[in-house]
Amino acid sequence: MGGKSSAPQVVLADDNSPTPSLPPSTSDDPTTSTASQQTTSTEPSAQLRPSDRTENLATDRTSNPSSSVQNENAAPVHTNQLQLPQGTQSSRRRRREASPANSREAQDRPSFDSLGPQGETTDEPLPKRRRRDHMMRLEGDNSNTNGGPRPFTNGSAADNLTSKSLNGLSKAVPAVNGSETINGHAKKTDAESSAYFGHDREEVSRLLIQALSDLGYSSSADALVQESGYDLESPTVAAFRNAVLQGEWADAELLLFGDRDGSEDEGTGKNNGQGLVLAEGAQKNDMRFWLRQQKFLELLEARDTGRALMVLRTELTPVYQNVHKLHFLSSLIMCPSTEELMIKAEWDGAHGQSRHILLSELSKCLSPSLMVPEHRLAVLLDQVKQSRIANCLYHNTEVSSSLYSDHRCDRENFPLEVAAELHQHTSEIWFIAFSHDGTRLVSCGAEGTALIWDMQTLQVIHTLSHTLPEHTQGVCFASWSPDDSMLITCSMDRYARLWDTETGQILRQLSRFEEPVSSCAWAPDGQSFVTGCLYKERNLCQWNLNGEMVYDWGRPHRIQAIALSNDGSLLVATDTENHLHVYNFTTRELEYEMDFKVRLTSVSFTKDSNYILISKIDGEIRLFSIENRKSIRTFAGQKPGKFVIRSVFGGADESFVISGSDDGYVFIWHKENGSIVEKLEGHRPGCCNSVSWNPKNPRMFATAGDDQRVRIWCNQTASAPVLHRRHRSTLSGPGPV
Structure with a gap:
């Protein structure tokens, strides 16, 4: 320098x-x-x-x-x-x-x-x-x-x-x-x-801001915005939210998509029209249709039929090609009143929750970092809980776990002890089932009778006899009505019978079949039921309470087992030729069928009607997705055999799969990971034919087998009062396990 x-x-x-x-x-x-x-x-x-x-x-x-x-x-x-x-x-x-x-x-x-x-x-x-x-x-x-x-x-x-x-x-x-x-x-x-312990600081801050708002702590949320320097939403997103909730449809579309079409970016997540960034796979035309459909319905609600018709022709039709849906919307124009419009469209109006529902659906199509999904922190916490439960081998309670500590369930709380043995039967027991309220148990078998047990006293309250003068045949299946007031029994004597469970009296006996009646299932409304038969005629039929046939599916199959979904939408049946048939119970049409290459012995639905449990004669059990038509999980370990062995869901939130086996063992698997939770010596050396988990008490299940006994299993805490009730009854003491 x-x-x-x-x-x-x-x-x-x-x-x-x-x-x-x-x-x-x-x-x-x-x-x-x-x-x-x-x-x-x-x-x-x-x-x-x-x-x-x-x-x-x-x-x-x-x-x-x-x-x-x-x-x-x-x-x-x-x-x-x-x-x-x-x-x-x-x-x-x-x-x-x-x-x-x-x-x-x-x-x-x-x-x-x-x-x-x-x-x-x-x-x-x-x-x-x-x-x-x-x-x-x-x-x-x-x-x-x-x-x-x-x-x-x-x-x-x-x-x-x-x-x-x-x-x-x-x-x-x-x-x-x-x-x-x-x-x-x-x-x-x-x-x-x-980072915040390995997490993005901005993401954590924004989730906390949203959670505080959800909890009603608005001032705290505002304070966190000021202190962190992060907003929950950008001004553009806030303006979009306001436009939807205020019914400003033109502004909502402009903010969402920008001022040009950008259709070439459909499904990519990009938005070169300079609107909001969309989630990957979001379909712009669907989003436009939702917005314009709401606009159309609100115009009809306001009785502005002319403008509504213009929206239908010039705004809805160009972006949606589902002709059936468009025809349905056009039919709404003819509704004479707003009340009928809301009923027919299943819509609660502009001043109901419809705009909030619309915003919720649209938000799922936006980039999550742009518009945080609703109640995101609560969803993440729920995922943490579900992950804990899925990894907890003995989780068997519906009580929500605490966030303060790590989750762990003790084996001692799991039903692993025989609390009582019921000895009233004199022959093999083929089937047992708890009532929906968990207060009673039905058991039936080779001697031709069905017993109804009171689970408080452990005593038989009704004996439903199928014994006829000319022959004695076994009872292979039973099904409680949705309200537990009636019971259907299926017998090897080729009859199906309807019983009153309060009195033990027979109400109806259906006309005799050509072969044994193998199974039955109630419709959710309790006004009808379906039977399955091992004959090619009347093999799958619907009946009313008067014993009258309502419908016959008419397909030439020998039915082994049937099940009806809890929502009443699907009927599933298995036949003796290794096939599974899925029917739409409303339309009675066949949805699809599958060949499992091996005989199927039982089938049952999950509570949500999305999955079925299929037992096979080779000892394998599969969890099967009805919608995807795919096997989700396999439960293995049983000994293959030649007898009908039934498996069911059980435990809190149906967290377990339980089944008997040909060698007498009772197997319990974890439904989410397929691992064996316990292998119990149930009814050795003969078969353990049937199992049932108490739907109201996740710490109790029952098993039955060829040894003529019904065993009640509980955890250590519950075993003592059950044993006390047993000793007060007239039942004999427990036999060897």
């Missing part, structure tokens, strides 16, 4: 470098080529209504977009003076921009003119020049820039000489060669930049 006639030229990397020219956005000029657009990570400010924003965009087109380059004597140019485009909505929320107070303080700072005369400088040493490529991103900041030269937040940049502040109260710190504030964000402290 000393001997030279001129002072070295000082260039600040951020403040004195040429500002890149920012091209107009696609929304400014629809004719602009997509390939020439510079994509940025900016989020457009949506504090203006879309109509105002469009008007401003038109004004921007007359502005000079060229960048300004400062010389060393020029006054510093603040980035908030740049004419910024309405950038593409970022899929990631960024820090809130600095307050205006900081910008004013920054303007009071010395400019480049404060440098001394030639060969002299101010008292402070000049910082070293830094490479420009290091200035493009905050240290530790891995956020994407979407290819843009300088990412900004919410479509505006903070003053480069202004530090990040909260509420505009903190004072600005001196800039160091432009590195303290980059891309409109102040340099984070180590605490701010660090």
Whole structure:
């Protein structure tokens, strides 16, 4: 410096470098080529209504977009003076921009003119020049820039000489060669930049803001917004939410999709129309249809039939090709009253919950980082609980686990002890089933009788005899009505009988079948039932309570087992030729059938009607998806045999699969992972034919076998009172296990 006639030229990397020219956005000029657009990570400010924003965009087109380059004597140019485009909505929320107070303080700072005369400088040493490529991103900041030269937040940049502040109260710190504030964000402290125990700090903050709002702690949520610097939603998303809830449909579509079609980006998650960023696979036409359908229904509600018809013709029809749906909407125009409209459309009107439901469905199509899914923290906590339960081998309670401690269930609480043995039968027991309320148990078998047990006293309250003078045949199946007031029994004597469970009296006896009646199932309304028979005629029939046939499916199959879904939508039947048949119970049409290559012995539905449990003669049990028509899980370990062995779901929330086996063991598997929980010596050395888990007491199940006994299994705590009740009854003592 000393001997030279001129002072070295000082260039600040951020403040004195040429500002890149920012091209107009696609929304400014629809004719602009997509390939020439510079994509940025900016989020457009949506504090203006879309109509105002469009008007401003038109004004921007007359502005000079060229960048300004400062010389060393020029006054510093603040980035908030740049004419910024309405950038593409970022899929990631960024820090809130600095307050205006900081910008004013920054303007009071010395400019480049404060440098001394030639060969002299101010008292402070000049910082070293830094490479420009290091200035493009905050240290530790891995956020994407979407290819843009300088990412900004919410479509505006903070003053480069202004530090990040909260509420505009903190004072600005001196800039160091432009590195303290980059891309409109102040340099984070180590605490701010660090992850929250391996989790993204911004994501955690936004989830907490949402959770506090869900809990009703609005002031706390606002305080967290101010302290963290993160908003739950961008102004654009907030404007979109408000537009949907206020019924401003044109504004909602403009905010959602921008001002051009962008159909070429269908399903990609991109939105080059400069609207909100969509989730991967989101279908724009579906979203448009939902919005316009709500608009159509609200016009009908307001009895504005003319405008509603125009919406149907010009807005709904072009974006939706489902003719059946469009015909249904057109039929709503003929509804004589608003009440009939709501009933027929299953819609509660503009002032009900319909707009909130619409917003909820639309939010699922937006990028999750843009619009946080509803109640996200609660959903994550529930997933944690479900994961704990899935990994807990002995979890068998419906009580929700605590978040304060790790989850663990003790084996001692699982029903592994024989609390009682019931000895009333004199021959093999083929089937048992608890009533829906868990207070009674039916057992039946080879001797031709069905016994109903009271689970409080452990005594037989009714004996339902199938013994006829000319022969004695066994009872192979029984089914409780939905309200437990009636019971159907299926017998080898080729009859099915309907009983009153309160009196033990027979109500109906169906006309004699050609072969034994193998199984039966009740319709959910309790007004009819279905029987399965091992003959090719009347093999699958529906009956009313008067014993009259309602419908005969008429397919030539010998039915082994049947089951009806709890929602009454599906009827499943297995035949003796290894096939599974799935019928629509409402239309009575065959949905599909499958060949399992081996004989199927039993079938049962889950409570949610989505899955069935299939037992096979080779000892394998499968969990099968009705909708996907695929095997989900296999439960193995049983000895293959030649007898009918039945398996069922059981435990709290149907968490287990339980089955007997040909060698007398009782197997319990975990439904979620297929692992064997326990293998119990149930009825050795003969067969364990049937099992039933108490639907109201997850700590109790029953087993039955060829040893003529019904065993009641409980955990250690419940065993003592059951044993006490047994000793007070007339039953004999427990036999060997």
